[in-house]
Amino acid sequence: MLLVVLGLMVLSSHSGTPGPNLLATFGKRETVELPTDPTEFQIARIEWTRLRADATEARQESETPRIALPEQEVQGEEVSSRAGVGFQAEHPADWTTAATTMAGGLQGRRAEARARLVQDGGGNEASEAAVDRGLRWLVAHQCRDGSWNFDHNQSACQGLCRHPGDSPSTTGATAIALLPFLGAGHTHVSGDYMMTVRDGLYYLGSRAVVTPDGADLREGTMYGQGLATIALCEAYALTKDRGLKDLAQQAIDFIVSAQDRNGGGWRYQPGDPGDTTVTGWQLMALRSGQMARLNVPSPTFFSAERFLDGVQSQEGALYGYMTPEPRPATTAVGLLSRMYSGWGRDHPALGQGAAYLSKLGPSKENDGLYFNYYATQVLHHLGGSDWQRWNVKTRDHLIATQSSEGHEAGSWYFPGRHSKVGGRLYCTAMAVMTLEVYYRYLPLYRSRAVDSP
Secondary structure (H helix, E strand, C coil): CHHHHHHHHHHHHCCCCCCCCCCCCCCCCCCCCCCCCCCCCCCCECCCCCCCHHHCCCCCCCCCCCCCCCCCCCCCCCCCCCCCCCCCCCCCCCHHHHHHHHHHHHHHHCHHHHHHHHHHHCCCHHHHHHHHHHHHHHHHCCCCCCCCCCCHHHCCCCCCCCCCCCCCCHHHHHHHHHHHHHHCCCCCCCCCCHHHHHHHHHHHHHHCEEECCEEECCCCCHHHHHHHHHHHHHHHHHHCCHHHHHHHHHHHHHHHHHCCCCCCCCCCCCCCCCCHHHHHHHHHHHHHHHHCCCCCCHHHHHHHHHHHHHHEEHHHCEEECCCCCECHHHHHHHHHHHHHHCCCCCCHHHHHHHHHHHHHCCCCCCCHHHHHHHHHHHHHHHCHHHHHHHHHHHHHHHHHHCCCCHHHCCCCCCCCHHHHHHHHHHHHHHHHHHHCHHHHCCCCCCCCCCCCC
């Protein structure tokens, strides 16, 4: 080697004779396979090019996370970038034209728009403080690998908070925990919680299994697929991080392929006859894909409307679960889906359905959180006196029921069937997103949701 180096020095010393170019190349990168559920279709894993395996910082298991109590100040910037993903069109015509109008709603996530959106929509300082406390509780219960678990004892909490859930889907848990951060304008490239969001998104990428039908993020249920797809699409739409685009698109592709070709809905497993609750999450995921300007086939939406037709009653004012027999929560899901499919404010069935929800009022019963989450969005989009009455009751109830003691400070728990499965993590994420309604989803039926830059 010494002789070679000396020879190169001699060659380079000759005037007019260029020396040799030295090129260094790396060998083939070895891929570290992360644990996953077995699947006969597993081919490869999607790699998020922006982040690498060393992106997730080690979290100290022995250190008990500190959660600020209500009287403590939030660390970081006083005002975060918060506003919603929504439409700017006054009367969106149908699913096929929604893509361009959805993307416009991203303007509302500017920090300067947040205060006005909160004030105009009916939020207040107390509701915003509750959102901040909820986010900090979620931060404290993120696992070392960037995931969240419905059994929050899998994090450093180690039993300090009661009411863990028992659903095994870590993709569903991670996604539903990420959504409140994204709704408040925090991404992996900006905001007060960049590391938290980055690690969560990286975890979702590590769990994606590429199949001939797209990226499978279910971990046992289409609920997990829908939630993970929403998180990925929102993160991509907010940041335009090209490393997320393929993963988000393939997650969309899997939802499209999993639709029941006969009935047009979705249920727990691909191809199952649909139910309204699972279908609602998939439609929200596809809507988020349109917002991010990803490819979402129009026939998928037309088939979904056929499913909604099959579970509706009173000409679309009320909705059932798998039959037309109406239920409060499924009616809220069905009406919101119709709003995003193009029903205008003056549609008779929409008005009748909204009046039904308003008459019921916010639920304080078991599983009321799920109903309130969807009904809040329906009435927020419509606005008016019904929304004002609903908002005050829902907002103040959530503020009053947020835990303020010990390690549970900042979280919520409401007993019920869904809560037993999702636990305190599910309740906290859903409550925070309900309080973010003022800026997370801008009202559909007004001509200018936010000012143009």
